[in-house]
Amino acid sequence: MARHQLLVRALMATGVKVVFGKFKNRDHECRLCRGTYSTFEEKQTDVNIAIKLFQAAINNDFDTAIIVSGDSDLIPAIEAVKTSFPAKQIGLVVPIGRRAKELMSVCDFRIKMKEIHLKTSQFPDTIVLDPVKNIVLQRPPSWR
Numbered sequence: 355m356a357r358h359q360l361l362v363r364a365l366m367a368t369g370v371k372v373v374f375g376k377f378k379n380r381d382h383e384c385r386l387c388r389g390t391y392s393t394f395e396e397k398q399t400d401v402n403i404a405i406k407l408f409q410a411a412i413n414n415d416f417d418t419a420i421i422v423s424g425d426s427d428l429i430p431a432i433e434a435v436k437t438s439f440p441a442k443q444i445g446l447v448v449p450i451g452r453r454a455k456e457l458m459s460v461c462d463f464r465i466k467m468k469e470i471h472l473k474t475s476q477f478p479d480t481i482v483l484d485p486v487k488n489i490v491l492q493r494p495p496s497w498r
């Protein structure tokens with residue numbers, strides 16, 4: 355959780371507007387030992403993306419939107435935007451390791467994410483999280 359909170363702070367420090375979802379505690383049973391353990395699963399992310407996409411279409415904030423996801427739960431939102439705003443284009447970037455055939459079928463264009471996309475989309479070498487307290491993040495040299 356601490357690493358995720360640090361990521362969120364870094365995103366915000368670089369100008370990204372963060373929209374929070376929810377994490378729900380859920381008990382699972384181990385298939386091997388039948389013991390139970392708790393884990394968290396995210397909730398509302400796809401709904402938040404769908405709402406923001408439709409709001410941006412209504413506000414005419416884009417001509418072309420690009421969604422980075424493999425989640426087919428976004429299909430109804432994409433279809434709704436395309437029906438209500440036929441001139442708007444919606445593209446899809448499919449994350450590494452995902453197929454997303456259904457999602458690709460409702461988008462105007464698609465790009466398969468590659469390692470080079472990740473390498474060229476990293477944070478800057480230094481991010482100032484708090485200039486008053488002098489809290490600075492440095493990207494590890496091995497990530498450059």
